[in-house]
Amino acid sequence: MKINENYKNLKESYLFSDIARKVNDYKAKNPDADVIRLGIGDVTLPLCKSAVDAMVKASLEMGKKETFRGYGDEQGYAFLREAIAGYYKKRGVELDLSEIFISDGAKSDLGNMLDLFGADNTALIPDPVYPVYVDTNVMAGRSISFLNANAENAFLPLPDENTRGDIVYICSPNNPTGAVYTRGGLKKWVDWANACDAVILFDAAYEAFIGDDSLPHSIYEIEGARTCAIEVCSLSKTAGFTGTRCGYTVVPETLVRGGRSLRKMWLRRQTTKFNGVPYIVQRGAEAVFTEAGLHEIKENIAYYKENARIIADALSRADVRFSGGVHSPYIWLKCPEGMTSWEYFDFLLKRANVVGTPGAGFGKNGEGYLRLTAFGDRGNVKEAVNRIMKLK
Secondary structure (H helix, E strand, O other), X not given: OOOOHHHHHOOOOOHHHHHHHHHHHHHHHOOOOOOEEOOOOOOOOOOOHHXXXXXXXXXXXXXXXXXXXXXXXXXXXXXXXXXXXXXXXXXXXXOOHXXXXXXXXXXXXXHHHHHHOOOOOEEXXXXXXXXXXXXXXXXXXXXXXXXXXXXXHOOOOOOOOOOOOOEEEEEOOOOXXXXXXXXXXXXXXXXXXXXXOOEEEEEOOOHHHOOOOOOOOOHHHXXXXXXOEEEEXXXXXXXXXXXXXXXXXXXXXXXXXXXXXXXXXXXXXXXXXXXXXXXXXXXXXXXXXXXXXXXXXXHHHHHHHHHHHHHHHHHHHOXXXXXXXXXXXXXXXXXXXXXOHHHHHHHHXXXXXXXXXXXXXXXXXXOOEEEEEOOOOHHHHHHHHHHHHHOO
């Protein structure tokens, strides 16, 4: 038999697996070390009350014959898609329910979406970037061209006359840099994609952290996006669903490539390979979009954003160069004294017992940077900042 030889082109392990191994080795050798983790982007606050109450109610429904539910629609229950459509409408974006697909998270959809595209297309991916974009294209044997995101362009690369690609990844607010595209910046990408017959895969996983209404939360706030863009979002960071698993993808009916509707193709893919998100989880997700639910998750997001402000303020006082920390839970800082990313990672772990994420794990341009997350407990965040500052 033949196996997928593209896997030999992947790094031996996933970035966050490497980090976990290093931390576990350190803890084994130093069992008394009080290690504070500001590396992986997992949330720490519990689910909001509205979501929990809805899931409890839905669980009880599943225990009664008259309200029990078996298989649901692969596209997602109408009640949740209606709630999401209402959420978009508040931003001035009108969506048909048939354009909304419920999934178990953005990470899955970003990888599975590649089923729609031929392997001979070129993926255009920013560097530095969330590793899943790169790895899933490597697995498919697809050619990758990298966009230079750096301090000179505020980590927000734009297309020019030399830009070439078929599938373009845009994450805004960005992981790992925290940078956010303006409407003007996204408009340039939309116009470029429409002119080149390319498709934008827009990752909006952190849109709820945007605190300035002049900045776009959705690419569909940009004129022309419905003919060139697919938007993927998640409740993982918006509502703390990292362990509960629920996200959604929007594929407009007007997005056509090669004479085929990508919405119909995605529907066909999902009905074949996906059996849907559990009813109980979808009821919890629906509650997130109620007036009470949105108020509750905004309080949680405000908590994380205050953590980010605490980290950012300390770095500013110490004259450390960084981006992010305003409309994003991530702080992207320049490593001191010319250290490499992994050198600074080891330095912080051993000298301060603080874990960050080496920027080199996000791409070539990430070398010399480190990502800190604001998803920790407030006390731990303050303690980690104090430890880091004492090393100056």
